[in-house]
Amino acid sequence: MVEGDRMAPAAAHRTASVDGAVPEADTAVYEAVFNAAVAADERIEPRDWMPDAYRSTLVRQIAQHAHSEIIGMQPEANWISRAPSLRRKAILMAKVQDEAGHGLYLYSAVETLGVSREELLDKLHTGRQKYSSIFNYPTLTWADVGAIGWLVDGAAITNQVPLCRCSYGPYARAMVRVCKEESFHQRQGYELLLALSQGTPEQHAMAQDAVDRWWWPSLMMFGPPDDESAHSAQSMAWKIKRHSNDELRQRFIDICVPQAKSLNLTLPDPDLRWNEERGHYDFGPIDWAEFREVIKGNGPCNEQRISQRRKAHDEGAWVREAAAAYAAKHNGATGAAVEPSADTADMNGKA
Amino acid sequence: MTVTAHTGAALALGDDALVLSHRLGEWAGHAPVLEEEVALANIALDLLGQARVLLSMAGDEDELAYLREERAFRNLQLVEQPGGDFAHTIARQLYFSTYQRLLYTQLAAQEGAFAGLAAKAVKEVAYHQDHAEQWTLRLGDGTAQSHERMRRACEALWRFTGEMFQPIEGVEVDWAGLQTAWLESVSDTLRRATLEVPEGPRSGAWAAGAGRQGLHTEPFGRMLAEMQHLHRSHPGASW
Ligand SMILES: [Fe+2]
Numbered sequence: 234m235v236e237g238d239r240m241a242p243a244a245a246h247r248t249a250s251v252d253g254a255v256p257e258a259d260t261a262v263y264e265a266v267f268n269a270a271v272a273a274d275e276r277i278e279p280r281d282w283m284p285d286a287y288r289s290t291l292v293r294q295i296a297q298h299a300h301s302e303i304i305g306m307q308p309e310a311n312w313i314s315r316a317p318s319l320r321r322k323a324i325l326m327a328k329v330q331d332e333a334g335h336g337l338y339l340y341s342a343v344e345t346l347g348v349s350r351e352e353l354l355d356k357l358h359t360g361r362q363k364y365s366s367i368f369n370y371p372t373l374t375w376a377d378v379g380a381i382g383w384l385v386d387g388a389a390i391t392n393q394v395p396l397c398r399c400s401y402g403p404y405a406r407a408m409v410r411v412c413k414e415e416s417f418h419q420r421q422g423y424e425l426l427l428a429l430s431q432g433t434p435e436q437h438a439m440a441q442d443a444v445d446r447w448w449w450p451s452l453m454m455f456g457p458p459d460d461e462s463a464h465s466a467q468s469m470a471w472k473i474k475r476h477s478n479d480e481l482r483q484r485f486i487d488i489c490v491p492q493a494k495s496l497n498l499t500l501p502d503p504d505l506r507w508n509e510e511r512g513h514y515d516f517g518p519i520d521w522a523e524f525r526e527v528i529k530g531n532g533p534c535n536e537q538r539i540s541q542r543r544k545a546h547d548e549g550a551w552v553r554e555a556a557a558a559y560a561a562k563h564n565g566a567t568g569a570a571v572e573p574s575a576d577t578a579d580m581n582g583k584a
Numbered sequence: 585m586t587v588t589a590h591t592g593a594a595l596a597l598g599d600d601a602l603v604l605s606h607r608l609g610e611w612a613g614h615a616p617v618l619e620e621e622v623a624l625a626n627i628a629l630d631l632l633g634q635a636r637v638l639l640s641m642a643g644d645e646d647e648l649a650y651l652r653e654e655r656a657f658r659n660l661q662l663v664e665q666p667g668g669d670f671a672h673t674i675a676r677q678l679y680f681s682t683y684q685r686l687l688y689t690q691l692a693a694q695e696g697a698f699a700g701l702a703a704k705a706v707k708e709v710a711y712h713q714d715h716a717e718q719w720t721l722r723l724g725d726g727t728a729q730s731h732e733r734m735r736r737a738c739e740a741l742w743r744f745t746g747e748m749f750q751p752i753e754g755v756e757v758d759w760a761g762l763q764t765a766w767l768e769s770v771s772d773t774l775r776r777a778t779l780e781v782p783e784g785p786r787s788g789a790w791a792a793g794a795g796r797q798g799l800h801t802e803p804f805g806r807m808l809a810e811m812q813h814l815h816r817s818h819p820g821a822s823w
């Protein structure tokens with residue numbers, strides 16, 4: 234496709250970027266232009282006209298993703314103080330820091346849709362927005378740090394690589410960056426488990442126990458089966474989502490089975506076997522009742538995760554107030570530490 | 585391990601970095617704002633990197649970090665102080681990063697064993713000091729509450745600052761000049777932050793040089809218990 238072809242619809246819908254209300258008669262025209270842009274695989278940018286439902290779907294999805302990044306820091310941060318070697322401690326600290334960075338890019342991506350971080354955090358703290366249920370499971374041993382890296386970051390990558398082509402520009406660009414770091418996390422997790430697996434019998438047992446506990450929850454990260462997934466069809470049409478939950482779950486399983494073998498660890502599913510006809514691994518039934526319970530708030534750590542989040546936020550209020558007061562007093566001085574960092578400046582779509 | 589002047593100095597500097605890095609790591613998931621999750625982790629990682637180089641000069645980094653008992657650690661008592669609120673963390677950072685920057689600037693200008701490390705570290709530490717100063721200004725000159733918290737934190741940690749200028753055997757720097765420059769720099773920042781320079785003594789009879797001699801404060805033992813527990817539970821294992 235030549236550049237000129239691509240530009241035409243983009244230019245058209247870009248002229249429609251207005252802050253005020255759009256006259257009703259024009260809405261249909263704008264919508265047609267928007268649909269054409271999506272169909273042509275163009276990126277929708279913050280200043281473009283977009284349907285309200287597209288905007289709210291993105292806000293919900295990106296916010297949930299951002300919340301998952303920051304809540305996800307907790308189970309791993311739980312082991313920073315006890316990391317058993319200085320090398321592992323450095324890797325783990327850097328990983329938890331990366332997740333905070335992912336949270337920053339993603340909150341900035343939602344801000345391009347007109348919702349502030351403050352508002353989103355408030356929704357998280359009051360249970361009106363969700364985060365990935367996987368983080369409601371506890372990290373009981375050091376091996377859990379490896380299992381999270383290998384399986385949870387691995388599942389996240391499988392979910393997120395297609396999002397690098399998401400129709401909404403700022404989200405797609407954030408995902409490119411996030412995915413690069415997640416793949417480091419996945420390799421480091423694998424490598425941590427491998428060291429344990431090849432270590433003493435106690436270490437091997439620790440690794441196996443962690444994989445036993447994290448395997449099924451990781452499969453649930455792809456969401457309910459396709460026939461029960463509430464938002465999937467519309468998201469696929471808008472090219473926010475590119476593959477169904479079940480497709481992604483199958484892709485993840487197919488990747489993990491040979492890796493588990495190389496790790497000399499077993500996956501806790503007696504039904505796992507290669508299906509020549511399908512060209513995929515068959516697997517046993519997932520306990521969706523557990524999934525729904527954890528989402529409802531009855532997981533082992535739901536209460537703990539949210540109260541730690543709220544506590545950090547509440548106890549930090551005086552610090553944020555001080556930064557704001559200082560910035561207001563010293564005109565021109567920036568409250569830099571509480572403003573979006575330069576890192577996230579490219580969210581607005583110049584890149 | 586025989587403790588020569590050189591390994592003793594590497595331990596003193598390395599333990600400072602290791603212990604402060606550990607304390608900063610305790611903020612992960614608890615920081616007042618997301619940007620500070622990133623910033624505090626950055627500082628902790630820089631310090632951990634420095635600690636690993638320094639401890640490796642004295643022996644095996646993991647044996648030294650995980651298998652020494654409390655009395656064998658040579659770090660300053662300042663860096664082992666528990667986090668407290670964010671103001672305490674910032675006051676501790678202000679005092680220590682100012683010291684470390686001045687010390688490493690001198691070491692970087694020499695030919696000694698620490699010159700290479702110091703030259704690299706001094707750039708990192710310049711950022712640590714800037715971060716601490718910016719927050720000292722915001723907290724000191726922010727709201728009445730933040731001013732009061734910062735004042736209390738600066739005073740509470742003041743008595744641990746004298747220890748920093750007890751000469752370390754094997755580190756040939758101008759200790760008196762270091763002390764003068766430190767006092768000037770910290771006083772200037774505190775004044776700009778509308779805070780008073782604390783008046784109390786900068787070392788008690790117990791604290792003067794104590795950490796460098798292996799005498800620590802009570803919370804330090806508990807910190808080590810947590811840090812070393814897993815490693816010690818699997819003797820000889822590799823990770
Ligand atoms: Fe992440």
Ligand SMILES: [Fe+2]
Nearest residue numbers: 332386415418
């Ligand atoms: Fe990650």
